[in-house]
Amino acid sequence: MSATPKIRIRGLKKRFGAKLVLDGVDLDVARGTGMVVIGGSGTGKSVLIKSILGLVTPDEGVIEIDGEDVLRAPKRRARELRAQIGMLFQNGALFDSMKVWENVCFGLLAQKRITRRQARDKAVEILAQVGLDAAVAGLSPSELSGGMQKRVGLARAIASEPAIMFFDEPTTGLDPIMGAVIDELIVDCVKRLGSTSIAITHDMASAQRIGDAAAMLYRGRVSWTGPASELLTSTDPVVDQFTHGRAHGPITMALRK
Amino acid sequence: MNRLLGLIEALGAVVLGLIEFTGELAIFAVSGVLYIFRPPYYPRLIGRAFMEIGYFSLPVVALTALFTGMVLALQSYTGFSRFGAESAIASVVVLSVTRELGPVLAGLMVAGRAGAAMAAELGTMRVTDQIDALSTLSTQPMGYLVAPRLLAATIALPLLVVLADILGVMGGFLVATRKLGFSSGAYLVSTFTNLQAQDVVSGLIKAAVFGFVIALMGCFNGYRSKGGAEGVGTATTSAVVSASILILALDYILTQILFVK
Ligand SMILES: Nc1ncnc2c1ncn2[C@@H]1O[C@H](COP(=O)(O)OP(=O)(O)OP(=O)(O)O)[C@@H](O)[C@H]1O
Numbered sequence: 284m285s286a287t288p289k290i291r292i293r294g295l296k297k298r299f300g301a302k303l304v305l306d307g308v309d310l311d312v313a314r315g316t317g318m319v320v321i322g323g324s325g326t327g328k329s330v331l332i333k334s335i336l337g338l339v340t341p342d343e344g345v346i347e348i349d350g351e352d353v354l355r356a357p358k359r360r361a362r363e364l365r366a367q368i369g370m371l372f373q374n375g376a377l378f379d380s381m382k383v384w385e386n387v388c389f390g391l392l393a394q395k396r397i398t399r400r401q402a403r404d405k406a407v408e409i410l411a412q413v414g415l416d417a418a419v420a421g422l423s424p425s426e427l428s429g430g431m432q433k434r435v436g437l438a439r440a441i442a443s444e445p446a447i448m449f450f451d452e453p454t455t456g457l458d459p460i461m462g463a464v465i466d467e468l469i470v471d472c473v474k475r476l477g478s479t480s481i482a483i484t485h486d487m488a489s490a491q492r493i494g495d496a497a498a499m500l501y502r503g504r505v506s507w508t509g510p511a512s513e514l515l516t517s518t519d520p521v522v523d524q525f526t527h528g529r530a531h532g533p534i535t536m537a538l539r540k
Numbered sequence: 541m542n543r544l545l546g547l548i549e550a551l552g553a554v555v556l557g558l559i560e561f562t563g564e565l566a567i568f569a570v571s572g573v574l575y576i577f578r579p580p581y582y583p584r585l586i587g588r589a590f591m592e593i594g595y596f597s598l599p600v601v602a603l604t605a606l607f608t609g610m611v612l613a614l615q616s617y618t619g620f621s622r623f624g625a626e627s628a629i630a631s632v633v634v635l636s637v638t639r640e641l642g643p644v645l646a647g648l649m650v651a652g653r654a655g656a657a658m659a660a661e662l663g664t665m666r667v668t669d670q671i672d673a674l675s676t677l678s679t680q681p682m683g684y685l686v687a688p689r690l691l692a693a694t695i696a697l698p699l700l701v702v703l704a705d706i707l708g709v710m711g712g713f714l715v716a717t718r719k720l721g722f723s724s725g726a727y728l729v730s731t732f733t734n735l736q737a738q739d740v741v742s743g744l745i746k747a748a749v750f751g752f753v754i755a756l757m758g759c760f761n762g763y764r765s766k767g768g769a770e771g772v773g774t775a776t777t778s779a780v781v782s783a784s785i786l787i788l789a790l791d792y793i794l795t796q797i798l799f800v801k
Pocket residue numbers: 299304322323324325326327328329330331373
């Protein structure tokens with residue numbers, strides 16, 4: 284049964300009021316691989332991964348983790364399945380009432396895998412993995428730059444060495460070098476832990492660095508999947524327009540209608 | 541005809557909305573209470589919420605109670621002296637403060653301070669995804685954020701009211717003895733002869749209920765806020781307004797239950 288995807292999504296639908304955001308998403312993410320999800324702003328990329336995390340309740344569809352449907356599993360089991368997911372939020376979502384080290388070790392402390400006494404040293408260790416200095420551990424999130432916040436968010440997401448990792452626009456708003464550094468960190472973490480990952484990005488260079496496979500989300504569905512390396516050479520008109528940022532093409536045609 | 545239908549439809553929508561809101565609030569309250577008893581427990585967070593609600597509200601509540609006691613003495617003197625019943629002042633002060641004004645005024649003050657702060661804090665956590673982040677880090681937001689605040693407020697308010705009772709009586713005592721020329725011994729005697737344990741206890745029961753309501757409305761409004769800074773502002777306002785109205789309404793109901801036999 285090595286062919287069971289780590290994450291398998293079928294017919295996922297979600298509507299907010301009158302607005303149909305996801306309209307039957309199908310997606311497979313193979314164990315130990317990185318999936319990149321691309322798509323225009325507001326196409327529901329964040330809603331998609333929040334559905335997998337259980338933060339948004341979909342209207343219809345199947346979400347399987349390790350072959351088990353989390354939407355229909357008993358609550359406790361669903362929580363166990365989802366506990367293997369680490370998440371880097373689009374805006375960081377760092378706890379601003381806590382110091383950086385408490386943020387980083389929050390999950391480990393909640394799972395009682397370390398004591399508060401050990402937490403600070405552990406946090407310094409994890410911060411070093413994302414290239415942050417020990418001095419950062421004692422600061423508040425509001426005292427950090429955007430790039431540092433992203434890295435602390437990353438440190439928090441990888442701290443419990445999750446088997447699945449989600450990255451929601453990890454490089455948006457960073458300078459190109461910092462973006463490349465974060466990508467490298469992500470690849471490094473995922474490789475080292477052998478995790479399965481889903482990353483959302485608007486940045487094609489980044490997509491090719493961190494993804495094995497890629498999926499294009501368009502009009503509530505996955506309109507194209509393929510190897511991430513083919514993103515820029517794909518002949519699919521939607522992907523072609525999106526990845527090359529062309530002003531004219533099927534995506535803008537649909538907007539005008 | 542059409543306008544009438546439209547009106548009925550709008551009214552129906554309002555009623556449905558109200559029922560839905562009440563249902564959500566009830567579910568939120570029950571779930572919050574259940575999490576108080578369900579591990580993991582967060583003593584540090586309960587302690588922090590207790591400081592926030594109880595300790596930092598001390599000055600406001602103390603001043604309010606003191607002035608209220610003073611005003612009560614003065615008002616009842618000018619009122620009652622016409623009927624030659626100055627001695628009633630002591631009991632008017634002590635009964636009004638312990639039964640009514642202590643819990644209600646402390647409740648309103650704490651709703652404005654701590655209830656608003658809770659709504660703003662949880663609201664900000666909601667709109668910046670921090671509440672979502674909690675649940676991705678093996679933590680139940682209801683247990684982590686809501687339960688400690690509910691518990692802390694339910695305990696803190698009665699303690700604040702004990703202080704309010706003492707200071708309220710003291711305010712009355714000061715005005716009566718220093719300004720109105722009562723003898724301090726006689727004033728204290730009539731204060732305590734008219735006071736029954738039940739008066740104080742019923743006030744403390746009210747206080748516990750008000751504390752719970754303040755935390756509930758603060759958490760509920762914060763927890764469901766949406767739409768950025770503006771949403772957080774709205775949540776904060778609703779938390780204070782709804783808690784204040786509920787305090788006044790519940791005060792009536794509780795008085796009915798506790799005193800009218
Ligand atoms: N909780 C919610 N309530 C109502 N509408 C929502 C909610 N969450 C998302 N939406 C709507 O769903 C749509 C998709 O949102 P989503 O955040 O998934 O977009 P996205 O693809 O991540 O965009 P971006 O690239 O800008 O982050 C948006 O139109 C948004 O308004």
